[in-house]
Amino acid sequence: MGLGILGDTKLDHVPGTCLVWDDASKPLDGPQTNPRLKYDGTGRAPIILVPQPSDDQNDPLNWPIWKRDAILLILSILGVLASSLASILAANTLTLSLYLRTNFTKVALLTGYHLCGVGVAGFIFVASARVWGKRHLYLLGSVLLVVGSAWAGASGKSYKSLVWARVIQGVGVAPFEALVNASVGDMYFVHQRGKRMALSNLALFGGAFVTPVIVGKITHAIGWQWTFYFVAIFVGVTLPFVIFFVPETAYRRSQHLNTDLVSTDNFHQHQSESGLELSQGRHGNEAYTSQNASGNGSFEKHRADRESRRLAYENPANTPPKNSHLQTLMPFNGRKTDDSFWKLVLRPFPLFLQPAILWGCLIQGTMIGWTVLIGVVLAIVFLGPPLFFDEVKTGYLYTGPFIGAILGFLLSGLLADWSARSMTERNKGVYEPEFRILLVIPQFIFSCAGLYGFGITCANNSRYGWFVPDFFFALVVMGMVIGTVASALYIVDAHRDIAVEAFTCLLIFKNMFSFGLTWSAYNWILANGVVNTFYIIASVQVAVCLLSIPMYIFGKRNRSFFHRHDLLRITHLL
Numbered sequence: 159m160g161l162g163i164l165g166d167t168k169l170d171h172v173p174g175t176c177l178v179w180d181d182a183s184k185p186l187d188g189p190q191t192n193p194r195l196k197y198d199g200t201g202r203a204p205i206i207l208v209p210q211p212s213d214d215q216n217d218p219l220n221w222p223i224w225k226r227d228a229i230l231l232i233l234s235i236l237g238v239l240a241s242s243l244a245s246i247l248a249a250n251t252l253t254l255s256l257y258l259r260t261n262f263t264k265v266a267l268l269t270g271y272h273l274c275g276v277g278v279a280g281f282i283f284v285a286s287a288r289v290w291g292k293r294h295l296y297l298l299g300s301v302l303l304v305v306g307s308a309w310a311g312a313s314g315k316s317y318k319s320l321v322w323a324r325v326i327q328g329v330g331v332a333p334f335e336a337l338v339n340a341s342v343g344d345m346y347f348v349h350q351r352g353k354r355m356a357l358s359n360l361a362l363f364g365g366a367f368v369t370p371v372i373v374g375k376i377t378h379a380i381g382w383q384w385t386f387y388f389v390a391i392f393v394g395v396t397l398p399f400v401i402f403f404v405p406e407t408a409y410r411r412s413q414h415l416n417t418d419l420v421s422t423d424n425f426h427q428h429q430s431e432s433g434l435e436l437s438q439g440r441h442g443n444e445a446y447t448s449q450n451a452s453g454n455g456s457f458e459k460h461r462a463d464r465e466s467r468r469l470a471y472e473n474p475a476n477t478p479p480k481n482s483h484l485q486t487l488m489p490f491n492g493r494k495t496d497d498s499f500w501k502l503v504l505r506p507f508p509l510f511l512q513p514a515i516l517w518g519c520l521i522q523g524t525m526i527g528w529t530v531l532i533g534v535v536l537a538i539v540f541l542g543p544p545l546f547f548d549e550v551k552t553g554y555l556y557t558g559p560f561i562g563a564i565l566g567f568l569l570s571g572l573l574a575d576w577s578a579r580s581m582t583e584r585n586k587g588v589y590e591p592e593f594r595i596l597l598v599i600p601q602f603i604f605s606c607a608g609l610y611g612f613g614i615t616c617a618n619n620s621r622y623g624w625f626v627p628d629f630f631f632a633l634v635v636m637g638m639v640i641g642t643v644a645s646a647l648y649i650v651d652a653h654r655d656i657a658v659e660a661f662t663c664l665l666i667f668k669n670m671f672s673f674g675l676t677w678s679a680y681n682w683i684l685a686n687g688v689v690n691t692f693y694i695i696a697s698v699q700v701a702v703c704l705l706s707i708p709m710y711i712f713g714k715r716n717r718s719f720f721h722r723h724d725l726l727r728i729t730h731l732l
Contacts, residue, residue, distance in 0.1 A: 160585050163592050164711055166718040173721050174591045174652040175714065176208045178349060178582055198349065208348040208589075209654075210415040215480040218345045218407050226345045227354075229407065232399050233296070233338050234358055238365030239393050240303060240331040243272060243324075244530075245366040246389070249374035249553035250382050251537035257382070258317050263680050266534055270676035271321050275328020277669035280336045284662040285502035287337055291408040292344075294489035295333035300400055302330030303393045311386035323386075335362060336665045340658045343650040344407040348589065351647060352574030356567050359642045363526065364563030367556050367635055374553020405486040408494045416655075501731045506662040508725040513716050514652060515660050517709045518645035520702045521598065523668035525605055525638035528695055529559070530672040532631055534679040535616060535688060544620045555628050562632030566604075566639030573597060574647060591652035592713040595706050597644035602703040605637025606696055613692020652717055656726070 166172050196211060197204040211219035218226065247254060247268055254265045283295050306326035313319040338358050346354055373385045485491065495502075509515045536555055540547040547555070574597060581593040611630035615622040649660045683691050709716075726732045 160588070160590065161581060161593075162711060163590055163714050166715050168722060169718045172714055172718045173655070174717050176206070176348065176589050177587055178206050178208060178589045198347070205349050209411065212412060212415055213477050216478065217409050217411070219347065219409075221345070229345065229404050230342065230354055230358065232396070232404055233334070233341060234361035236296070236300060236393070236396055236400065237334045237338055237358065237361035239389055239396065240299070240334040241362050241365040242369040242389060243303075243307070243327045243331060244269065245369045245533065245556070246373055246385055248533045248536070248556065249370040249549045250377050250385075251552075252541050253377055253382055253549050258315060258320075260317060262537060263677075264317065266537075266676040266679065268320060268324050269530070269533075270673040272324040272328040272331075273669040273673045273676070275325040276332045276335055277328075277666045277673070279329040279332035280662050280665040280669075281503055281506065283332050284336050284506070284658050285499055287333075287340070287408065288495055288497065288502045288658055289493055289499050290490050291406045291494055292333070292337045292341060293404065293406040293491075295337060296400055296404060297397075297489055299330045299333035300393055300397045302326055304390045304397070306330055307386045307390035307393065311383040311390070332665070336661050337658070338362060339646045339650065340661055341407045343654055343657050344409065348651060349575065349579070351650065352578065352643075353571040355647050355650070356571035356574060356639075356643050359570075359639060359646060360563060360567035363642055364560070364567060364635070364639055367529075367559035367563050370553040370556040371560065372553070374548075374550040377553075378548070378550045401487065405481075406491050410492075410494050497732070502659075505656075505659045505726055505731050506666065508729045508731065509656065509659055509663050510667075512720055512725060514649070514709065514713065514720075515663050517705055518649050518660065519664050519667035520705065521601070522642045522645040522664055523671050524699060524702050525601075525634070525641050526668045527671045527675050528605075528609060528699065529635060529638060531675050531679050531695070532612065532634065534676070535683060538680065538683060539616055539619060539688065540624065545624060547624075551624075555624060555631070558628035558632035559635040562635035563639050565632075566636040566643075569600060569636070570597060570640045570643040573600070574643060589651075590714060591648055591717075592710050594644055594648040594651060595710045595713070597640055597647070598703055598706040601637045601641040601644060602700075602706075603637070604633045605641065606700050606703065608633030608635075608637060609692055609696035609699055613689050613696065616692075617688040652713070 196207045198207055199205075207219075209219070211217055214220065247265065251262060251265050254260075254268070255262055258265070283299075287295055306323050306329075309326065310320055310323035313323055338361075339355060342351055342354050342358055373382075376382075376385050376388070481491070510519070536552060539545075540552055540555065545551075574594070577596050578589065578593045581596070582589045608630045612627055612634060615630060616627040619627060645664070646661075649664075650657050653660055686694075724732070
């Protein structure tokens with residue numbers, strides 16, 4: 159047992175576990191560094207690059223860091239604009255109810271149908287990303303955001319027209335919600351992902367909480383239609399940056415370079431030749447392999463053959479030329495997998511049975527759903543007596559959550575890489591993805607305190623006013639951002655080979671869960687009251703966070719088990 163994580167007795171090296179320091183006390187040119195491996199030598203100790211970059215200049219891992227960060231910044235800006243559409247109606251519930259002459263539930267469902275569009279489109283888009291890459295979907299999503307937002311602004315008094323515009327917007331949002339985090343995994347090494355993943359999650363989720371602050375003022379000044387027009391304008395301005403400066407981030411990498419994905423299986427020696435190369439080459443560190451695979455006759459027997467294949471692959475004559483700038487502008491640059499498109503469409507379904515994926519869905523999806531529910535409560539409680547907030551003041555209530563999102567981003571960014579590095583040092587240079595689960599501790603503290611506190615104070619706003627509930631709302635959002643970073647990092651690090659499908663599961667779960675809440679939230683709150691409702695959901699969140707304890711302890715064994723009992727292979731989806 160290493161730092162509370164149970165070791166595995168079936169595999170010598172479990173996928174996801176990787177050696178990132180040969181010896182933290184040695185300098186880069188020390189005898190412990192392996193000349194066959196590539197390192198990051200910018201810190202006080204050499205860090206083995208995981209995954210190992212190829213010699214291909216087109217490999218995103220070989221791009222200059224400024225270029226990768228610029229791509230992430232562009233995607234994050236689009237993520238903010240895309241995520242704004244989820245909460246764009248939060249401050250306008252009463253306004254739209256009067257304008258469209260409909261009830262609050264139907265207005266809430268305008269958000270619900272939008273979330274359905276995101277969830278359903280995720281199936282198709284993620285499969286398409288697996289086969290043809292992500293760039294064409296970022297382009298398509300941007301165009302659909304422009305079209306859907308312009309349509310919504312021009313929908314007039316037609317509720318049905320606005321519903322379909324919201325669905326189109328949801329389809330346009332799907333590529334960003336489903337793929338931006340996966341692009342972080344494409345472009346960065348394990349030790350570089352923490353802060354970048356925090357940024358992408360702040361953009362994808364935190365951006366939704368500044369939107370109502372602006373929307374309330376815009377609605378009051380020039381009408382709710384312009385809230386959609388402005389989204390169309392800003393996405394349209396950003397679109398050229400996607401066209402010219404966001405190349406394809408998906409890369410078809412030689413399997414022996416994916417040092418974080420393979421295992422050495424000592425008791426199954428009947429692997430095929432390619433399977434053997436995969437399981438051995440992905441160790442990425444020969445010294446580490448020999449320690450852990452000592453006595454493995456098959457490893458020694460095929461080492462020379464594997465090495466000759468590796469050298470053949472890395473021969474400069476076999477390295478493709480660097481793509482021209484014109485080539486990078488193409489929406490497609492070849493298939494990224496030979497798998498069937500329709501099999502890829504179905505892949506997310508069995509992954510809901512994988513405990514790590516289900517844990518990620520709960521950690522991230524429930525918190526996002528609760529923030530949607532809080533938006534419903536704001537419309538019920540603060541628009542009526544004793545406060546009688548209009549759309550401007552209701553929008554201002556999202557100032558606290560936005561500050562909470564920023565603080566959550568800063569805290570998760572500081573803790574994500576620091577905690578992983580600290581735990582890796584204590585674990586003698588061996589990194590375990592379960593170290594990312596430690597981020598759930600601050601999520602547990604902030605989110606659960608926020609949910610209990612919001613329910614108590616919001617139900618008695620004549621005593622507490624608006625500030626105290628808003629403070630607790632900020633804690634909820636702070637915990638939500640930290641939880642989304644924790645789950646995203648764990649999935650990318652522990653299951654990068656199925657990260658795209660896993661993020662699809664998260665996307666489907668959180669959007670369908672939120673849709674269900676918008677469908678019944680008003681009736682639920684009216685029937686049970688605000689306090690009882692939030693006692694229930696806060697207690698549910700406590701239970702969800704406590705699931706992280708067995709996930710941390712048994713996570714490595716879970717990775718081993720589902721590597722040996724691959725759900726996708728069992729269901730014939732590979």
